[in-house]
Amino acid sequence: MTYVLAIDQGTTSTRAILFDATMTACASAQEEFPQHFPQSGWVEHNPQDLWDTTLSTCREAIRSAAISPSKIAAIGITNQRETVIVWDKKTGEMLHNAIVWQDRRTADTCAALRDAGHEEMITQRTGLLLDPYFSSTKLKWILDHVDGARARAQNGELLFGTVDAFLIWKLTGGKIHATDATNAARTMLYDIRKGRWSSTICELLDIPMHMLPQVKDCAADFGNTQSDLFGSEIPINGVAGDQQAATIGQACFEPGMIKSTYGTGCFALMNTGDTPVMSKNRLLTTIAYQLDGKPTYALEGSIFVAGAVVQWLRDGMQIIQDASETQALAEQADSQQNVILVPAFVGLGAPYWNPDCRGAAFGLTRATGPAELAKAALECIGYQTRDLLQAMATDWQAPGVQATLRVDGGMSANDWAMQFLSDIISAPVDRPSSQETTALGVAWLAGMHAGVYPDQAAFAKIWACETQFTPEMDDNLRVEKYEAWGRAVRATMSV
Numbered sequence: 154m155t156y157v158l159a160i161d162q163g164t165t166s167t168r169a170i171l172f173d174a175t176m177t178a179c180a181s182a183q184e185e186f187p188q189h190f191p192q193s194g195w196v197e198h199n200p201q202d203l204w205d206t207t208l209s210t211c212r213e214a215i216r217s218a219a220i221s222p223s224k225i226a227a228i229g230i231t232n233q234r235e236t237v238i239v240w241d242k243k244t245g246e247m248l249h250n251a252i253v254w255q256d257r258r259t260a261d262t263c264a265a266l267r268d269a270g271h272e273e274m275i276t277q278r279t280g281l282l283l284d285p286y287f288s289s290t291k292l293k294w295i296l297d298h299v300d301g302a303r304a305r306a307q308n309g310e311l312l313f314g315t316v317d318a319f320l321i322w323k324l325t326g327g328k329i330h331a332t333d334a335t336n337a338a339r340t341m342l343y344d345i346r347k348g349r350w351s352s353t354i355c356e357l358l359d360i361p362m363h364m365l366p367q368v369k370d371c372a373a374d375f376g377n378t379q380s381d382l383f384g385s386e387i388p389i390n391g392v393a394g395d396q397q398a399a400t401i402g403q404a405c406f407e408p409g410m411i412k413s414t415y416g417t418g419c420f421a422l423m424n425t426g427d428t429p430v431m432s433k434n435r436l437l438t439t440i441a442y443q444l445d446g447k448p449t450y451a452l453e454g455s456i457f458v459a460g461a462v463v464q465w466l467r468d469g470m471q472i473i474q475d476a477s478e479t480q481a482l483a484e485q486a487d488s489q490q491n492v493i494l495v496p497a498f499v500g501l502g503a504p505y506w507n508p509d510c511r512g513a514a515f516g517l518t519r520a521t522g523p524a525e526l527a528k529a530a531l532e533c534i535g536y537q538t539r540d541l542l543q544a545m546a547t548d549w550q551a552p553g554v555q556a557t558l559r560v561d562g563g564m565s566a567n568d569w570a571m572q573f574l575s576d577i578i579s580a581p582v583d584r585p586s587s588q589e590t591t592a593l594g595v596a597w598l599a600g601m602h603a604g605v606y607p608d609q610a611a612f613a614k615i616w617a618c619e620t621q622f623t624p625e626m627d628d629n630l631r632v633e634k635y636e637a638w639g640r641a642v643r644a645t646m647s648v
């Protein structure tokens with residue numbers, strides 16, 4: 154029996170999942186790590202935590218499956234995207250905490266670049282909007298603020314990486330400094346048409362290009378792990394950003410297919426084939442995957458707060474003890490109350506891109522309680538998804554756009570939320586039988602490259618639906634509710 158080990162380094166936890174020769178998950182381990190919020194709107198991770206939890210979860214998954222590491226044909230790495238790490242090439246010293254994708258500290262830098270008229274040039278090359286979400290201004294921030302960093306970078310002493318590149322460098326004992334095209338596409342430094350780092354943008358931000366990793370296909374040779382880490386050298390053969398890995402795991406290989414992942418945030422990606430489609434509705438153009446040197450592009454809508462609103466009910470408001478309680482609460486809520494929650498805790502992402510506004514609740518009465526708040530929290534995920542899907546539908550009207558939405562991520566387990574989603578987008582919502590789509594996607598990339606998993610067409614046939622949710626809501630109510638959401642968002646952004 155051969156196995157493939159998938160590492161899923163996420164925003165709140167690191168997971169390692171072992172897949173067997175039939176691509177079935179047979180062992181896994183998960184560890185959370187501390188989040189650091191040094192100032193309002195700042196979010197950091199200690200890179201050492203990301204590395205330590207990667208090692209310990211991989212070791213635990215291998216131990217609990219009771220297999221010899223020599224049976225692992227390949228490792229795949231999928232990761233929280235955009236998060237920035239800078240380290241010393243010789244000593245491995247990390248110059249600063251990782252600046253996480255959610256961090257808004259470079260909002261002013263982005264505004265200054267916009268005022269100076271650079272947005273069009275950046276969007277044309279990278280497919281992204283000028284927003285602090287992406288890596289480049291965070292990297293610039295580290296070079297500008299850590300003592301001596303820019304001089305050391307210019308001197309060739311420092312390396313930059315998103316989390317995948319950092320983990321590859323650590324796993325290979327500092328031998329390989331590489332990333333894949335999907336992660337590169339999120340840095341706001343990568344020209345997604347030409348398939349190379351943009352010297353124009355690097356010059357504009359004063360980023361020395363020799364600190365950037367080599368960019369490879371998603372299924373490629375990323376070096377071998379050091380033998381002392383797991384007891385055997387294991388080739389790293391698959392790498393993809395987590396949302397792209399979920400797109401692959403959901404087998405969205407045909408143009409027009411859409412998946413939406415509900416984790417901390419929500420990310421919807423629509424496959425647009427071999428052409429990068431530029432959005433007129435402030436969606437992102439990105440690389441869905443790159444195989445055999447050929448990029449397949451996607452339109453992406455990114456929402457910063459999805460499951461995080463449920464975490465806020467649990468940790469901030471303390472009205473639930475477990476995320477799954479929101480389902481029963483929403484079922485009990487008073488249907489006469491229309492509480493609307495706009496979860497702009499860190500501003501709003503697509504299609505609004507407003508980094509400065511903050512969250513708001515509308516329609517509160519003396520009778521509003523935990524049930525109505527929980528219902529509003531689940532509903533706002535549906536409204537935000539509809540915003541994204543409407544933008545996608547107007548950006549890309551080619552025949553073949555699929556009305557069905559494939560969903561995954563922790564929050565997709567919530568039947569009430571998925572039913573409301575189907576109601577409000579007025580389309581079927583398919584939840585797959587595999588609950589591990591992100592890890593499965595990158596495991597497939599690695600296993601396919603290692604020759605132990607099937608080709609793309611055969612892999613696509615394995616996808617199976619577990620539950621399909623279909624629209625049940627009355628049309629008038631749908632229109633009424635969505636219009637009220639639109640008014641609530643406009644009011645939130647105007648405060």
Ligand SMILES: Nc1ncnc2c1ncn2[C@@H]1O[C@H](COP(=O)(O)OP(=O)(O)O)[C@@H](O)[C@H]1O
Nearest residue numbers: 163416417460461463464476477562563564567
């Ligand atoms: N049954 C549920 N109902 C609603 N939200 C849920 C449920 N289960 C998990 N969540 C939410 O999903 C998120 C975890 O999903 P996950 O895919 O593990 O996220 P991430 O990869 O971003 O850490 C949490 O924010 C949690 O609040």
Ligand SMILES: O=P(O)(O)OC[C@H](O)CO
Nearest residue numbers: 163164233234254416417
């Ligand atoms: O780690 P997740 O699942 O919250 O995903 C984070 C995204 O990759 C950010 O773009």
